[in-house]
Amino acid sequence: MTESKQNSWCGRHDKPREFAKHQPIICYDKPASALVSKEEYDNKRYEALTGELVETLVVPKREARTWTMLTGDLCRITVHEGSQVGDVNFWNLDNRQERFYSGKTRQLHGAHLRVYDRLWSCLPYLRPMATFVFDTLAQYGIDEDGGALHDVIGTRCDDYTYKLITGQERVGSCHSSLVKAVVEERGMTEQDVHDVWNIFMCTGFTRDTEQYFCKPSPAQKGDFIEFIADMNLLVALSACPQGDVSIPVGVQVPDEKCHPLKVEIFRKK
Numbered sequence: 001m002t003e004s005k006q007n008s009w010c011g012r013h014d015k016p017r018e019f020a021k022h023q024p025i026i027c028y029d030k031p032a033s034a035l036v037s038k039e040e041y042d043n044k045r046y047e048a049l050t051g052e053l054v055e056t057l058v059v060p061k062r063e064a065r066t067w068t069m070l071t072g073d074l075c076r077i078t079v080h081e082g083s084q085v086g087d088v089n090f091w092n093l094d095n096r097q098e099r100f101y102s103g104k105t106r107q108l109h110g111a112h113l114r115v116y117d118r119l120w121s122c123l124p125y126l127r128p129m130a131t132f133v134f135d136t137l138a139q140y141g142i143d144e145d146g147g148a149l150h151d152v153i154g155t156r157c158d159d160y161t162y163k164l165i166t167g168q169e170r171v172g173s174c175h176s177s178l179v180k181a182v183v184e185e186r187g188m189t190e191q192d193v194h195d196v197w198n199i200f201m202c203t204g205f206t207r208d209t210e211q212y213f214c215k216p217s218p219a220q221k222g223d224f225i226e227f228i229a230d231m232n233l234l235v236a237l238s239a240c241p242q243g244d245v246s247i248p249v250g251v252q253v254p255d256e257k258c259h260p261l262k263v264e265i266f267r268k269k
C-alpha cells in the first residue's frame with residue numbers, strides 16, 4: 001500500500017499527530033516479597049557453601065539434564081571448560097503445574113536478572129521459586145548498546161523457529177534438549193517445557209527497532225552463578241547448541257564453540 005493511500009484510509013493528513021509527553025512510570029515498583037534481605041540471603045549462601053556438596057553433575061555440550069533441590073539448597077552453575085550459555089527451567093518439585101514465569105519475573109525485576117532478584121512462578125501461584133545470590137560477571141552491568149546478562153527476555157532456541165528461518169528440519173535446540181531431558185528423566189512432556197532463564201547470555205533490544213539481539217557471551221572458564229531454592233525444585237538446564245552465541249541462529253555452529261556446564265548443589269548441615 002502506498003503511504004498516501006494508507007494515510008487517506010486512516011483519515012490522516014500531512015500534519016503529524018502530536019502526543020502528550022510523560023515520564024516513564026515503573027509499573028511494578030517492587031512488592032515487598034520481591035525485595036529480599038541481602039543479609040539473610042548472604043547467610044543462607046554461607047550456610048549452604050559451608051555445608052555439604054550433595055550433588056555434582058555435568059550437562060554435556062548440546063544436551064540438557066535435570067536435578068532436584070530442597071528449599072534452602074544452593075545451586076552453582078559453572079562455565080568450567082569454556083564460554084557457554086545455558087537455558088534453565090524450574091518447576092515446584094511437589095506440583096509441576098507450578099513452574100517458572102519468565103514474563104512476570106521480567107516485569108517485577110527487569111529484563112536481565114541481577115544478584116538478589118528472584119525467579120517467580122506462574123499464576124495462580126506467583127511465588128518466589130529461587131533467589132539469585134552470586135554472579136562472577138556482575139560487573140558487566142548494562143553495556144553501551146543496552147546489552148546485559150542472564151535475561152528473562154528470550155524464550156529458548158527451538159527447531160520450529162529454526163525451520164522458519166532456514167526452511168530446514170533439525171533436532172538440536174535448547175527446546176528439544178529440554179524436552180528430551182524431562183521426558184527421559186522425569187516422565188514429563190513437551191508441554192512442560194517453558195520460557196527460560198537465559199544464563200550467561202548477553203542480550204538486549206536494538207535502540208532503533210527494538211529487535212532482540214545477542215552478543216558473544218563474556219563468560220570465561222571459571223565464571224559461575226549461584227541461586228538458592230525458595231521451594232523444593234525440579235530444575236532443567238540446557239547447554240545451548242549455540243555455544244557462546246557468537247554465531248546467529250541459522251548458521252552452522254562449529255563444535256569448538258560449544259561447551260558443557262557444571263552443576264553443584266550445596267546443602268546446609
Ligand SMILES: [Zn+2]
Nearest residue numbers: 157174240241
Ligand atoms: Zn539455546
